[in-house]
Amino acid sequence: MKEDKVEKMNIKLIALDLDGTLLLEDHLTVSDENKKALFMAHKKGVEIVISSGRPIGGLKAVLDQIPFVNYAVTANGATVVDTRTKEVLFSKGIPYEVWSAFYSMLLEYKTKFRVYQNGSVYMEDDESQRSLLEDTLIKGGQMQVNIVHNLPEVLKDQEIEKINIIYTPNGKYEELRSKLEENPYLSVSSSIADNMELNWHETNKGTGLRHLCENLHISMEQVMAFGDADNDLEMVKEAGYSFAMGNANKKVKEYAKYETRSNIEHGVAVAVRKYIK
Numbered sequence: 001m002k003e004d005k006v007e008k009m010n011i012k013l014i015a016l017d018l019d020g021t022l023l024l025e026d027h028l029t030v031s032d033e034n035k036k037a038l039f040m041a042h043k044k045g046v047e048i049v050i051s052s053g054r055p056i057g058g059l060k061a062v063l064d065q066i067p068f069v070n071y072a073v074t075a076n077g078a079t080v081v082d083t084r085t086k087e088v089l090f091s092k093g094i095p096y097e098v099w100s101a102f103y104s105m106l107l108e109y110k111t112k113f114r115v116y117q118n119g120s121v122y123m124e125d126d127e128s129q130r131s132l133l134e135d136t137l138i139k140g141g142q143m144q145v146n147i148v149h150n151l152p153e154v155l156k157d158q159e160i161e162k163i164n165i166i167y168t169p170n171g172k173y174e175e176l177r178s179k180l181e182e183n184p185y186l187s188v189s190s191s192i193a194d195n196m197e198l199n200w201h202e203t204n205k206g207t208g209l210r211h212l213c214e215n216l217h218i219s220m221e222q223v224m225a226f227g228d229a230d231n232d233l234e235m236v237k238e239a240g241y242s243f244a245m246g247n248a249n250k251k252v253k254e255y256a257k258y259e260t261r262s263n264i265e266h267g268v269a270v271a272v273r274k275y276i277k
Helices: 018-022 032-043 096-108 127-134 136-141 173-181 205-216 230-238 250-255 267-275
Strands: 013-016 047-051 071-074 079-082 088-091 112-117 120-124 145-148 162-167 186-189 196-200 223-227 241-244
Touching: 013 018, 013 032, 013 205, 018 223, 018 267, 032 047, 032 267, 047 205, 071 205, 079 205, 088 205, 096 162, 096 173, 173 186, 173 196, 186 230, 205 223, 205 230, 223 230, 223 267, 230 241, 230 250, 241 250, 241 267
Parallel strands: 013 047, 013 223, 047 071, 120 145, 223 241
Antiparallel strands: 071 079, 079 088, 112 120, 112 162, 162 196, 186 196
16 A cells, blocks of 8 residues: 555545446456445445446446445536435536537547436447447446437437547547547546546536535545546545555556555455554
8 A cells, every 4th residue: 555554534435436446357346345344334334435437327236236325426426316316416417519519520530439318328329339238337237228319419408427438440549539628618537448538627526526525514534535547536636535546547546645455456445444443
């Protein structure tokens, strides 16, 4: 770990990224070690929160394994949900006039992508996009997938939570990313290699988590947060006790106050057992 000294931590909430953090390499499984450590913290009164790039519709398989989770920061902070009642506590997506303006560019670049809106997944009805239906996260996460013609027409005048670009062909990734980053209304991040996640420019896991903490009357200084990728950076920066996974990228390790073991070494459990007594 970055810090070896065991200090007393006043932790009221644990925020958990999923892929590369809480979950094993199959992107579905919470290890027994992590389950037991988080349940121990839950029994001590600590709120356990998922903080993910996925929509609420893609969390069922995870929530079934850790049913004591009451809240989720979803779609990179675009929507905060009470997982018991499905009440939306906070939401800030990309306005229609913003996302519809660059939507055709994604088709021109022949990217493979999916759109998150109101907890569900939307994809264009063409052969290249249909290959995404084989994605482990859709099948295992049991997301509702809507196959449509002309998504800007189907979701006319509606905000969307996020666009997840899975694949950009012909070496055009950097070119497309550069163009999207020029848009002042977009936040562009990545959770895995070669993907892009597009959110409203004021939306990230940090802002979503802050809104939840305000709702629960918990200070961000009392938050223990775990992450590994670019879309975790703002959450890591804002949490009082921030942990980079052993497999985290360089930026996350730079900003995190602590470092734990990798996701396959049950790094969440290691840190929770060490710092929550």
